[in-house]
Amino acid sequence: MRTSRKLTVGLLLFLICAGLAVLGARLGPRAASGVAFAQDGQMTLQGTGATFPAPLYQRWFSEYNKLHPDVQIDYQALGSGAGIKQFQQGLVNFGASDAAMTDAEMAAVKRGVVLLPMTAGSIVLTYNLPDVSGDLKLSRAAYTGIFLGKITKWDDPAIAKDNPGVKLPDTKITVVTRSDGSGTTFVFTSHLSAISEDWKKGPGAGKSVNFPVGVAGKGNPGVTALIKQTPGAIGYVEYGYAKQTGMPMAVLENKSGKFVKADLETGKNALASVQLPPNLRAWISDPAGPDAYPIVTYTWLLCYKKYDDPKIANTLKAVILYGLGPGQSSSVELGYIPLPDNVVSAVKKALSQIS
Amino acid sequence: MPPEAQATGDILSKGVEGSTLFLATASGEITRPPTTRERLSNRLFRGCTQTFAWLTVLLVILIVVRIGRVALPALHTYGVPFLINTTWDANRAQFGILPAIVGTLYSSILGLIIGTVFGLAIAVFLSEGFLALGLDTVIRTAGLDNSPFLAALPNRIEDLLKVTIELLAAIPSVVYGLWGIFVVIPMVRPMADWLHSHLGWIPLFGTNLSGPGLFPAAIVLAIMVLPTVSTISRDALAAVPPKMREAAFGIGATRWEAILAIFIPTAATGIFGAIILGFGRALGETMALAMLAGNANVISWSLFSPCNTLAALLANHFPEAGTAEVGALMYAALVLLGITLLVNIIGTVILDRAEAGLRGLR
Secondary structure, three states: OHHHHHHHHHHHHHHHHHHHHHHHHHHHHHHHOOOOOEEOOEEEEEEEEOOOOHHHHHHHHHHHHHHOOOEEEEEEOOOHHHHHHHHHOOOOOEEEEOOOOOHHHHHOOOOOEEEEEEEEEEEEEEEOOOOOOOOOEEOHHHHHHHHHOOOOEOOOHHHHOOOOOOOOOOOEOEEEEEOOOOHHHHHHHHHHHHHOHHHHHOOOOOOOOOOOOOEEEOHHHHHHHHHHHOOOEEEEEEHHHHHHHOOOEOEEEOOOOOEEOOOHHHHHHHHHOOOOOOOOOOOOOOOOOOOOOOOEEEEEEEEEOOOOOHHHHHHHHHHHHHHHOOHHHHHHHOOOEOOOHHHHHHHHHHHHHOO | OOHHHHHHHHHHHHHHHHOOOOOEEOOEEOOOOOOHHHHHHHHHHHHHHHHHHHHHHHHHHHHHHHHHHHHHHHHHHHOOHHHHOOOEEHHHOEEOOHHHHHHHHHHHHHHHHHHHHHHHHHHHHHHOOHHHHHHHHHHHHOOOOOOHHHHHHHHHHHHHHHHHHHHHHHOOHHHHHHHHHHHHHHHHHHHHHHHHHHHOOOHHHOOOOOOOOHHHHHHHHHHHHHHHHHHHHHHHHHOOOHHHHHHHHHOOOOHHHHHHHHHHHHHHHHHHHHHHHHHHHHHHOOHHHHHHOEOOOOOOOOOOOOEOOHHHHHHHHHHHOOHHHHHHHHHHHHHHHHHHHHHHHHHHHHHHHHHHHHHOOO
C-alpha cells in the first residue's frame, strides 16, 4: 500500500519534471534569440564565425568601442561553420566565414544575405627542419605529393631538385593537418584540388577532409605546437600566425612556375588577379599573376539584408565602414592583406543593400 | 510497523509498566507529537530531496533521448557498417568509426595498465604503513622517539601524499595535453626511436613516433586515472578487516606474504572496481587525447602510431559539422555513451559485490 503511494508520488514528480523540461526546451531557443540589447542608448551587437580573421575583427571592434563607447560588439570566434549555422538560425546580428556561404546556405536565410569581404590572408606551409637554413622551395608537384603521402622523405628528388645547395636530411616527413573543421583547411584543400587532379579525385576540398597521411592538431596553435615538437614535420597555418610565432615558411611555386614567398606584396598580387563578381564571392583557388602567392583567400562578414531594427542595421554599417576605412591599416600589422581599393568601393556599395 | 519502531514501542510499554523510566514526568510528557509546521517542513524537505534525486535520473534520460533522437536518422542510414568502416569523410558522407573505437579502447587499456601498476603500488604504500616503518627507524636512531610531533609525522605525510595524488584529478585536462606535447613527447622520442630501429620487427614498435601518438597519449592517460585507481584501491586495502591482518601476522606470515597473498586478494574485488572506474574515466577523456593522440584514422598495433578516439573525434568535428555529419557524430556519441555506461555499471556492480563480500568478515 505505502510503496504504491510512494511510487505514485515519484511518478507524479517525474512527470512534472519531464513537463518542465520539455517546456524549458520549447522556450529555450526563442529566449536566446533576443540579440542586440539596446538600453539607455547602449547597443550590443553579436557576431560569431571564423577564427582566421578574429584577431583583426577583435582589434576593430575594441577600437570602434573606444571611439563610440555606446556601441559594444561581441565577436565569438567559433569557426566558419558555427558562424554560418548561427547566422542562419538568426542567433546573431552578423556572421563571419572564410568560405563565404554556398547558394544553398544563403537560400535558407529568409531575411536575405549580403556577403562582404572584409580582409584577406595567405596560408603558408611551415616546417621543422632544424638543419636547413634559408628558404625551402617547394614545387607544386612536391607539396601535393607530400600531402598525398607520395613523398615521404625530405631528401626525395622531387624536393631536392628545386633546392640545390640545401642539404636535405633523410628524415621522414610528418604531415600535420587540422583536426577540427576550419576555413583554413577549406582554402588549402581548394587550392590543392585546383592544382592536382589526384587531390581532387582523392581527398577533395572541404572544411575537413580525409587526409591520406599525417597527424592532426586542433586549431592553428595545435598545428604549430605539433610542428615545433616534431622534427621533419610540415603543415599549413595562416600567414599571420606563422609570422607571429616565427615559424619558417616554404617558398611555393605558383601558377606561372615562379617560386614566391608569402608576404604582403605577393598576397596583394594574388588579390589583384581576381575580379570579384557582383555578389562579392570569389574563391581564389589558384591566382594567375606572375608574382602572386598561390594560397590566398578573402574572408567574409555575413549580414542580413533586412534587420528588424533600423538602428541595428545602421550601427552595423557604421562598424563595417570603420573596418573598411581606418581598420584596413591594422590588417598589415596583424599579417593580413588589406583589400584593394576597387574591392573597398564595391563593398561600400554593397552596404546599401542592408536596411 | 517497521522492526525498530516495534522495539521502541516494547521498551516504552515496559518502561511504563515498571515505572522506572524518566519519560513521564510530573509536569506531563516531555515527548510531544510534531507540530503541523514541523511535519510540513519535513515533508517539504523530503519532497525536495526526492525531486532532485529524480531530476538527475531525468537528466541522464533526457541526454540519451536527445542524442538518440538526433542520431536516429544516421542510425538508419549508416547502420552497422558505421561501426566497422574506417573512413570519416564528411564531404562524401562516408562515416565509419572503427579506428576511433579501436583507438579509444587501445589507449584506455594501455593507460590503465600503466596507471594500475603505479596506482596499486601507491595504494599499498599508503595503506600498509611503510612510511611509518621507515620514519620510525630514523626517529628511533636519532633518539627522538618521545616527541609527539614526530610520532604523528608519518600519518601527516601519508595524508599529504593522499591529498597530492587526489589533486592530480583536479588538473584541467587541457593542461595535461599541453604538458604531453611539450614534455612527454620529447621525453619518449629517443626511446621510441631506439625501439623502432632495433626492434621494429615487433608489431608493437612497427612505426616510428611522429610526435603525437598512442604511447604519449597512454602515458598521460595513466597519470589521469592514477587518482581514481590509487584512492579507491587504498580504501579497499584499508577496509581489509583487522582480524584478518592480525591472523595473517599471527600465523607467521612476513609483511610481503601478508600483502601479496592475503591483503591484496581480499581487497581484489575493490581494486578491480577501482580499475573499472578508472577505465570509465579514460574512455571519456577528451581534450588531452585530442591534443596527443594525433587524430588520424589509423588502426595499427604500433604503440607509436597516431590514433583517434571517439571523444576526440566528437570534439574535433562537432563545431563545424553540417546536418549529416552531426547525425553521424551523435551516433558516435551514442556508441561512446554505451561503452562508458557498460564499463561503469560493471565497475559499480563489482564494487558492490566487494563490499558485500567483506561484510561477513567484520
